[in-house]
Amino acid sequence: MSITLYGASLSPFVRKLRAALVEKGLEFEQVQVDPFRPPQNYRELSPFGRIPALRDGDRVLADSGVICAYLDAQYPQNSLSYTDPYLNARVQWFEKFGDYELAPVLTFGVFRNRVLMRFLGKPCDEQHVASCLTGKMPPLMDYLEANAPEQGFIVGDRLTIADLAIATHFVNLGHGGEHIDTARWPKSAAYVQRILARPSIAQSVEQEKAFITKILSR
Ligand SMILES: N[C@@H](CCC(=O)N[C@@H](CS)C(=O)NCC(=O)O)C(=O)O
Structure with a gap:
């Protein structure tokens, strides 16, 4: 599946997620989204218009915490969490x-x-x-x-x-x-x-x- 990260690079939540993707060795592309001037239909990805959002194939998610938890469960390599x-x-x-x-x-x-x-x-x-x-x-x-x-x-x-x-x-x-x-x-x-x-x-x-x-x- 191909992964797309949506969000502006100056956002700490986008930076956190981007770093997580890099640390996990996952390929992704980033689409810059200004949350104050979002592209049309952005709320289909992030219901309250916030950044970051992520698309993984036909799956869409918002919120850096939710997304990182999903990525760690879906792609266990270089885990950023613990099983304990x-x-x-x-x-x-x-x-x-x-x-x-x-x-x-x-x-x-x-x-x-x-x-x-x-x-x-x-x-x-x-x-x-x-x-x-x-x-x-x-x-x-x-x-x-x-x-x-x-x-x-x-x-x-x-x-x-x-x-x-x-x-x-x-x-x-x-x-x-x-x-x-x-x-x-x-x-x-x-x-x-x-x-x-x-x-x-x-x-x-x-x-x-x-x-x-x-x-x-x-
Ligand atoms: N808890 C969220 C916070 C996301 C957030 O607040 N992002 C800010 C940018 S740093 C945003 O989109 N602000 C625009 C708004 O709230 O309308 C996460 O971890 O993703």
């Missing part, structure tokens, strides 16, 4: 930590204001960015610091979808001009850097930076 129930529940926990705790702060708070608003010619709400950076982000980082491994991965002894789901939001934080305070959260900073250095993420981040520079210099 507890280990896998931990993977799901940390995946949700990325998708539902880090996302609202690092991506929808900092990146959206600092980058997307500028793309749209709208003002950046620096007050909201400051409240994210000084109010909402520190407790999340304290939690990550308490759980980040000195070496390796957040759950077990190999890469899982949890690592990708967490690290991807730090790419958006970086696009928004902010970074982890390495003095305050050293383990988290080193852990995120290790995951982001994987070719499955690093290669596309360089293209993303060039794209942002091009759009903002217009």
